[in-house]
Amino acid sequence: MTINANDVAAAVLGHVGPVEAMRLQKLVYYSQCWHLALVDEPLFRDTIQAWRDGPVTPTLWEQHRGGLTVSRWSSGDAARLSNTSAKIVELVCQVYGGLSGDDLSELTHSEKPWRAAREGLADDQPSKSAISLEAMKDFYRRRSLAGLRADDLVSGGLHGLTQGGMEPTERRRILAAIRDEFRSADPGDPGLPEPAESAFDARRAHVAQSEIEVRLNRERPQRGTASQQH
Numbered sequence: 634m635t636i637n638a639n640d641v642a643a644a645v646l647g648h649v650g651p652v653e654a655m656r657l658q659k660l661v662y663y664s665q666c667w668h669l670a671l672v673d674e675p676l677f678r679d680t681i682q683a684w685r686d687g688p689v690t691p692t693l694w695e696q697h698r699g700g701l702t703v704s705r706w707s708s709g710d711a712a713r714l715s716n717t718s719a720k721i722v723e724l725v726c727q728v729y730g731g732l733s734g735d736d737l738s739e740l741t742h743s744e745k746p747w748r749a750a751r752e753g754l755a756d757d758q759p760s761k762s763a764i765s766l767e768a769m770k771d772f773y774r775r776r777s778l779a780g781l782r783a784d785d786l787v788s789g790g791l792h793g794l795t796q797g798g799m800e801p802t803e804r805r806r807i808l809a810a811i812r813d814e815f816r817s818a819d820p821g822d823p824g825l826p827e828p829a830e831s832a833f834d835a836r837r838a839h840v841a842q843s844e845i846e847v848r849l850n851r852e853r854p855q856r857g858t859a860s861q862q863h
Contacts, residue, residue, distance in 0.1 A: 635678075636676070636677055636713045636714055636718070637677045637678065637679055637692070637709070638661060638677045638679035638690045638692050638693050638709075639692070639693070639696075639706060639708045639709030639710075640677070640709040640710050640711060640713045640714060641661050641664055641665070641676060641677055641709070641714070641722060642657060642661055642693055642703075642706045642709050643705075643706040643708075643709030643710060643711040644664075644709075644711035644714055644719065644722045644723075645657060645660045645661055645664065645722060645726060646703065646704070646705060646706055647711050648722070648723055648726035648727075648730065649726050649730045650704075651702050651703065651704035652702065652703060652734075653701065653702055653703075653733075653734045654694075654697045654700055654701070654702070654703055654734070655686060655687075655734030655735070655737070655738060656732075656733060656734035656737060657693070657697070657703050658687075658688065658689050658690060658693060658694070658734075659687060659688065659729070659734060659737035659738065659740075659741060660725060660726060660729060660730065660737070661690055661693065662681055662687075662688040662690070662741065663725045663729050663737075664676055664721060664722045664725045665677065665681065665769065666746070666769040666770075666772075666773045667721055667724070667725055667773055667778060667783075668718060668721050668722075669766060669769050669770035669773065670769070670770055670773035670774045670776075670783045671721060671783060671786055672717060672718075672721075673770070675766055676718055676721070676722075679691075679692045679693075680692075680763045681763065681764045682750075682760070682761050682762060682763055682764065683746075683747050683748075683750035683751045683760050683762050683763075683764050684759070684760060684761070685756065685757060685758065685759055685760070686738050687737065687738040687741035687742060687747060688741055688746075688747055688764055696708065724778065725778070728778055742756060744772060745768065745772045746764050746765065746768040746769050746772050747764060749765070749768055750762045750763065750764040750765065750768070
């Protein structure tokens, strides 16, 4: 059965519940990446583009554009996923689901598939370039998920990895390891038009005033403005 990005979005929301749009986009992206790495086939055929805020699936963005939080995805059906595909999505949500949309955006900015698709563009420049499926597959086959390398996950058939969920202490340990791994990685390996502003500016505008107040009360510099982040 052929599935699409809508089905994957529905599956993600079934695991993590209502989330900000950026977080949903990145969890769908990581589901695609790890599906390619583990079973050598794309999870869905919808194009993923290298926007300023990280990977974005335009077919999903067309439906959540302007929204701050996504709680359900009526155009998708999680039941369409095969057992293996469903396990991969669940595992991705267990491992990455504890990170915010901004955290996930930063991780993708440090990874080769997003950077290569942008061909040297500055991080704050818009782009609608597609992220290569081959680049996703090759990159994540050399990474680890839930403490296991891709080849170990494949040889184990993913059995038992999602049984009973993941303990909070184990999730925190894995998230810390992901952050450390990507911070130490070399970032220099190098459709629908992206809007001139960030796809997620509506969310940022909603919290802009509170962010300004926070900045006024902090001595350390912040990461940057909305226009600098996508």
